[in-house]
Amino acid sequence: MKCFEDLLHLEKYFFIKMQDTSKQYDAVIDECRSLFEKKMSDYGSAWRILRLPSLTDQIFIKAQRIRQLQENKVRKVDEGVVSEFIGIINYSIMALIQLEKGVVENPDLNTEEATALYDKHSKITKELMMDKNHDYGEAWRDMSQESFVDFIIMKLARVRQILSNDGKTIISEGIDANFVDIINYALFGLILISEGKTGHQS
Numbered sequence: 710m711k712c713f714e715d716l717l718h719l720e721k722y723f724f725i726k727m728q729d730t731s732k733q734y735d736a737v738i739d740e741c742r743s744l745f746e747k748k749m750s751d752y753g754s755a756w757r758i759l760r761l762p763s764l765t766d767q768i769f770i771k772a773q774r775i776r777q778l779q780e781n782k783v784r785k786v787d788e789g790v791v792s793e794f795i796g797i798i799n800y801s802i803m804a805l806i807q808l809e810k811g812v813v814e815n816p817d818l819n820t821e822e823a824t825a826l827y828d829k830h831s832k833i834t835k836e837l838m839m840d841k842n843h844d845y846g847e848a849w850r851d852m853s854q855e856s857f858v859d860f861i862i863m864k865l866a867r868v869r870q871i872l873s874n875d876g877k878t879i880i881s882e883g884i885d886a887n888f889v890d891i892i893n894y895a896l897f898g899l900i901l902i903s904e905g906k907t908g909h910q911s
């Protein structure tokens with residue numbers, strides 16, 4: 710009987726943690742979306758001309774920047790890291806939009822249209838994350854910030870390889886799945902930073 714009660718307690722705890730994660734996820738996405746919307750107001754949808762290799766390179770530059778900051782032993786705790794993670798998320802959502810809509814020669818989306826697409830893809834990404842959390846637990850909470858960045862760079866290497874194969878894979882996930890994973894790794898990093906977990910988890 711006690712074993713059963715312990716199991717119920719564990720399930721209740723896990724459900725509460727999942728609710729916390731959902732709220733934290735939404736809070737981070739709201740910040741990213743706000744910046745995306747402001748830049749749309751300033752620059753329009755100029756990013757719609759960017760091809761996937763260009764977006765991939767932008768994300769890679771930001772991930773490498775975080776990696777350099779992490780290796781700088783005298784840096785401030787989260788100096789520059791937050792803005793780079795936000796950039797990774799927003800460029801990755803742009804990439805998902807480009808995969809859906811195709812690349813154009815001239816900007817073609819207004820702010821309302823672009824943010825609607827942003828919301829669509831951020832919602833899909835969150836649903837996948839919550840499904841994985843349900844299946845595998847929240848192991849990411851015990852990961853280091855360094856791991857998130859390394860996995861992002863690894864996913865970018867996979868995207869580049871798929872692009873060099875004309876977007877074709879044999880048994881592996883496609884380009885879109887890799888960008889979704891990149892978004893979630895960056896979001897996990899920002900959630901942990903918001904909790905004060907800025908470095909290697911011991």
